Amino acid sequence: MTVPTYSPSMIAAILPELLLLVLAGLVMLVDLVGQGRRGLGWLAAAGLAGILVAMIFLGRPSSDESLVFGGMLRHDWPAFTFKAIFLFSAAITCLLSLDVPRVGTRGEYYSLLIVATLGMCLMAAASDLIMLYLAVETTSIPLYVLAGFLKQDDKSAESGMKYFLFGALTSAVMLYGFSLLYGATGETNLYLLVEKVRVGGLSPWFLGGVGALVLVGFGFKVAAVPFHFWTPDVYEGAPTPITAFISTASKAAGFAILVRFVLAFLPSVGVYWTAVLAAVATATMSLGNLLALTQSNIKRLLAYSSIAHAGYALIGLVALTEFGAASLVFYLAAYVVTNLAAFAVVILFARSAGSDKIADYAGLSRRSPGLALVMLVAMLSLAGMPPLAGFVAKVYVFAAAVESGLIWLAIVGVLNAIVGLYYYLTVLKVIYLYRSEDENKPILVPRTYALALVACTLAILVLGIASAPWLERALQSARSLF
Amino acid sequence: MTLPVLSIIVFTPIVAGMLILLIPGDRKREVRLAALAASVVALGLSLWVYLTYDRSAGGYQFVERASWIPRLGISYYVGVDGMNLPLVLLTGIVMFTGVLISWGLDDRPREFFAFLFILATGVFGVFVGLDLFHLLFFYEIAVFPMFLLIAIWGWQVTREYAAMKLTLYLFIGSVVALVGILAMYFTSGLQSFDMLALEQANFAPDFQRTWFPMVFFGFAVLGGIFPFHNWSPDGHVAAPTAVSMFHAGVLMKLGAFAALRVGIMLLPEGAKFWSPLILGLATVNVVYGALIAMVQTDFKYVIGFSSVSHMGLVMLGFATLNRDGLTGAGLQMFSHGVMTALFFAVVGMVYDRAHTREISKLGGFSKAMPLVALAFIVGGLVSMGMPGFSGFVAEFPIFLGLWRAQPIVAIIAALGIVITAAYIMRVIGRVFFGSMPAEFEGHISPINNLDRIALVVLAGILVLVGIQPAVMAPLVQSGADNVIRLLGGA
Numbered sequence: 001m002t003v004p005t006y007s008p009s010m011i012a013a014i015l016p017e018l019l020l021l022v023l024a025g026l027v028m029l030v031d032l033v034g035q036g037r038r039g040l041g042w043l044a045a046a047g048l049a050g051i052l053v054a055m056i057f058l059g060r061p062s063s064d065e066s067l068v069f070g071g072m073l074r075h076d077w078p079a080f081t082f083k084a085i086f087l088f089s090a091a092i093t094c095l096l097s098l099d100v101p102r103v104g105t106r107g108e109y110y111s112l113l114i115v116a117t118l119g120m121c122l123m124a125a126a127s128d129l130i131m132l133y134l135a136v137e138t139t140s141i142p143l144y145v146l147a148g149f150l151k152q153d154d155k156s157a158e159s160g161m162k163y164f165l166f167g168a169l170t171s172a173v174m175l176y177g178f179s180l181l182y183g184a185t186g187e188t189n190l191y192l193l194v195e196k197v198r199v200g201g202l203s204p205w206f207l208g209g210v211g212a213l214v215l216v217g218f219g220f221k222v223a224a225v226p227f228h229f230w231t232p233d234v235y236e237g238a239p240t241p242i243t244a245f246i247s248t249a250s251k252a253a254g255f256a257i258l259v260r261f262v263l264a265f266l267p268s269v270g271v272y273w274t275a276v277l278a279a280v281a282t283a284t285m286s287l288g289n290l291l292a293l294t295q296s297n298i299k300r301l302l303a304y305s306s307i308a309h310a311g312y313a314l315i316g317l318v319a320l321t322e323f324g325a326a327s328l329v330f331y332l333a334a335y336v337v338t339n340l341a342a343f344a345v346v347i348l349f350a351r352s353a354g355s356d357k358i359a360d361y362a363g364l365s366r367r368s369p370g371l372a373l374v375m376l377v378a379m380l381s382l383a384g385m386p387p388l389a390g391f392v393a394k395v396y397v398f399a400a401a402v403e404s405g406l407i408w409l410a411i412v413g414v415l416n417a418i419v420g421l422y423y424y425l426t427v428l429k430v431i432y433l434y435r436s437e438d439e440n441k442p443i444l445v446p447r448t449y450a451l452a453l454v455a456c457t458l459a460i461l462v463l464g465i466a467s468a469p470w471l472e473r474a475l476q477s478a479r480s481l482f
Numbered sequence: 483m484t485l486p487v488l489s490i491i492v493f494t495p496i497v498a499g500m501l502i503l504l505i506p507g508d509r510k511r512e513v514r515l516a517a518l519a520a521s522v523v524a525l526g527l528s529l530w531v532y533l534t535y536d537r538s539a540g541g542y543q544f545v546e547r548a549s550w551i552p553r554l555g556i557s558y559y560v561g562v563d564g565m566n567l568p569l570v571l572l573t574g575i576v577m578f579t580g581v582l583i584s585w586g587l588d589d590r591p592r593e594f595f596a597f598l599f600i601l602a603t604g605v606f607g608v609f610v611g612l613d614l615f616h617l618l619f620f621y622e623i624a625v626f627p628m629f630l631l632i633a634i635w636g637w638q639v640t641r642e643y644a645a646m647k648l649t650l651y652l653f654i655g656s657v658v659a660l661v662g663i664l665a666m667y668f669t670s671g672l673q674s675f676d677m678l679a680l681e682q683a684n685f686a687p688d689f690q691r692t693w694f695p696m697v698f699f700g701f702a703v704l705g706g707i708f709p710f711h712n713w714s715p716d717g718h719v720a721a722p723t724a725v726s727m728f729h730a731g732v733l734m735k736l737g738a739f740a741a742l743r744v745g746i747m748l749l750p751e752g753a754k755f756w757s758p759l760i761l762g763l764a765t766v767n768v769v770y771g772a773l774i775a776m777v778q779t780d781f782k783y784v785i786g787f788s789s790v791s792h793m794g795l796v797m798l799g800f801a802t803l804n805r806d807g808l809t810g811a812g813l814q815m816f817s818h819g820v821m822t823a824l825f826f827a828v829v830g831m832v833y834d835r836a837h838t839r840e841i842s843k844l845g846g847f848s849k850a851m852p853l854v855a856l857a858f859i860v861g862g863l864v865s866m867g868m869p870g871f872s873g874f875v876a877e878f879p880i881f882l883g884l885w886r887a888q889p890i891v892a893i894i895a896a897l898g899i900v901i902t903a904a905y906i907m908r909v910i911g912r913v914f915f916g917s918m919p920a921e922f923e924g925h926i927s928p929i930n931n932l933d934r935i936a937l938v939v940l941a942g943i944l945v946l947v948g949i950q951p952a953v954m955a956p957l958v959q960s961g962a963d964n965v966i967r968l969l970g971g972a
Contacts, residue, residue, distance in 0.1 A: 386618075386623050395618075395664075407665065415657075418657060428629070468549075468550065468553065
């Protein structure tokens with residue numbers, strides 16, 4: 001397999017990455033010379049949305065999924081789909097950051113965000129261990145900084161530090177796994193590696209060990225049990241828009257590499273890995289949901305819920321079928337738009353009420369019926385109620401499990417969905433039922449936030465009601481992973 | 483291109499609900515009028531469908547079908563037959579009377595009607611659905627607004643507990659059924675969620691026996707089957723009047739109906755295998771529910787447990803797996819729906835005036851509100867299965883079928899009817915007759931005209947079906963024949 005290192009047509013493959021780089025520089029530049037600081041967020045959001053549009057029109061992969069740049073990247077549908085998810089999430093995050101104090105007017109904040117997005121895009125396309133590692137770090141390092149962006153705030157500093165320590169450790173372990181793989185095969189390209197492994201000669205114990213090391217890194221990114229410990233603290237301390245970003249785009253990026261790796265390797269390394277992944281999925285769902293039950297802080301609740309959702313998504317991967325992978329992609333898309341909507345409400349509420357305590361959400365339905373309604377939609381979508389995105393997404397992953405004969409896993413999934421419903425309803429109960437003294441204080445919803453809320457809510461409804469075209473796109477992506 | 487009547491019926495409530503949300507919250511009069519208009523449209527159209535359904539032709543009519551998620555063989559697929567048509571009409575009736583009864587609701591009526599109408603769309607969608615995914619989709623839409631309706635507008639003492647309990651019970655049931663549905667889908671190999679196609683799938687008997695309990699009981703939770711009935715009296719009591727009406731009147735039928743459509747009709751072999759168990763549990767429903775109703779001191783709990791008892795009769799009718807039993811069950815779903823809506827409307831009217839539901843503290847209300855007392859007595863007679871009222875029309879075939887299937891069960895279940903008579907008499911005697919306690923004397927305001935219309939409509943239907951069963955019985959029989967055909971023409 002020889003891949004040319006360069007031809008002009010390959011530019012289309014990295015179009016979004018190139019434009020992101022330009023945008024990051026542009027934002028810095030405007031920050032230096034510009035006056036209207038509030039324009040920065042708009043510029044970043046509009047730029048990201050523009051890149052998304054440009055990619056959709058100019059960066060479509062051709063029908064033959066091809067390796068480009070000497071096999072460093074793969075220009076295929078899964079990469080395309082994941083990039084679209086990242087860009088959407090980043091654009092919404094920029095909108096959500098605009099009015100957050102000590103964050104929304106900083107040029108470096110937006111630049112870091114854009115660079116992290118750039119790293120994610122490379123993660124989704126990377127098909128070489130070196131590229132993959134670089135992409136993971138390009139994503140992670142800006143996110144460490146962003147998590148600790150509120151320097152004067154102890155919790156934010158703690159968040160950044162914790163995220164960094166965990167991230168550095170797990171990526172080192174992952175790198176160790178990569179180096180062992182390279183040492184045993186002499187290859188760094190993912191697909192050449194697979195060929196070598198398929199030929200055989202490598203001890204299954206060795207492969208199992210390497211797989212475990214690599215999974216540590218991926219597990220950290222998607223916040224799967226037992227690599228989830230950082231999640232609640234980091235989510236709670238980080239500036240809320242960054243929490244939204246980490247819980248959506250960064251998690252999706254983790255899944256992008258996980259799904260590519262697992263589906264490439266698994267056919268040649270034995271079925272016991274299915275059992276391992278199924279166990280991880282079960283533990284992730286169950287632990288996330290159970291720990292979420294006792295939370296009193298909305299950001300921590302969403303942190304544990306995001307762990308649980310990683311577990312549901314993993315079900316799609318465990319199924320090891322085309323439909324399973326498609327259901328995973330669909331699940332992530334549904335989860336991303338839903339979680340962004342939920343965090344948008346959290347940000348707006350914290351801005352007016354100065355609190356992230358669930359108990360303080362009492363009376364929200366009287367203070368701001370619209371905001372309460374968005375929270376209702378988001379919570380019910382996370383719980384998996386129709387006609388919202390979360391419902392069809394759950395049906396798809398459970399269907400994938402049943403199709404592959406993993407009925408027990410589907411049952412574990414639905415039992416978890418029940419636990420999940422309980423704590424989401426608890427939040428809604430506070431919002432709709434309890435009264436508070438602040439009931440007469442309305443909550444301001446600036447236009448930017450209204451735009452983000454409407455975009456996410458519409459996306460939740462569209463994915464839920466008219467899911468057919470999106471499922472087709474997910475299937476198209478899944479097909480080229482096999 | 484004919485008019486998509488069923489779709490209009492299904493989506494009128496939810497569209498109206500969304501429009502109502504756009505009305506400013508303080509314009510309560512406009513909100514109520516919009517709600518009334520939507521319910522009139524839904525009722526009118528369901529009545530029209532009911533009357534124009536071609537009874538001689540039978541089968542599924544007013545069928546509409548549109549591809550929804552083609553990759554998985556999911557379509558938006560609706561149609562009515564003799565089984566679900568009365569239930570569509572029932573939903574229209576309860577929706578209309580529910581709006582009338584809730585006219586005086588003053589706490590955020592906008593949100594109230596919006597949630598109630600989302601619920602109504604879910605209910606309509608399940609009743610007319612001919613696609614499994616479609617059915618499940620609307621089923622869950624019908625479940626979650628209940629939480630908010632009870633938690634926000636319910637009886638302060640138990641609403642939080644009852645709302646959470648109810649929602650979790652129903653959600654557990656539906657997700658368990660979901661797994662069963664997915665198993666059916668993949669086992670059939672038809673790549674389709676079309677129920678009419680799946681009816682012909684000929685699942686292996688072992689498969690049917692394994693999965694029938696999950697699917698049937700998953701849905702039957704909402705039908706209030708013992709021992710999963712526990713959510714229902716608490717939910718009924720905690721809910722505001724219109725929601726109790728919807729809940730006991732329509733929502734419990736939703737569970738029973740789905741258990742029939744998906745459980746019995748798609749897995750007939752499983753139904754035959756498990757029918758003794760269902761007979762046993764449903765008998766417990768009938769007798770135990772009635773006994774518990776007997777000892778309640780709270781007026782509303784009496785009605786709540788009477789629903790458990792009466793839904794047991796529906797389940798008994800299903801479990802006979804013969805034509806009489808199924809016809810009776812179909813009629814009972816309609817009859818009980820209207821009757822229990824009437825009961826809860828009456829309870830609401832009494833409670834609004836007396837501010838207590840303790841039976842021992844009430845009395846003599848027939849003098850202050852004679853129409854209410856009369857309506858309750860009509861409901862009571864239906865409940866006892868008195869000839870001339872719809873209850874008889876429904877219960878007679880059930881017992882006929884039951885006698886044929888399992889005489890001993892018929893004898894035991896008949897005890898339930900006797901106990902029903904006892905507790906209904908007791909309530910009528912204590913609440914509406916006797917002497918009125920002094921503190922109520924002169925404080926009981928008469929009911930308004932909207933309440934009167936609601937009571938007359940509900941009681942009128944019960945009498946009409948009772949004295950002229952031909953308006954409904956043959957129709958339901960044709961629906962039962964559909965089921966019998968799948969059961970192998972027993």
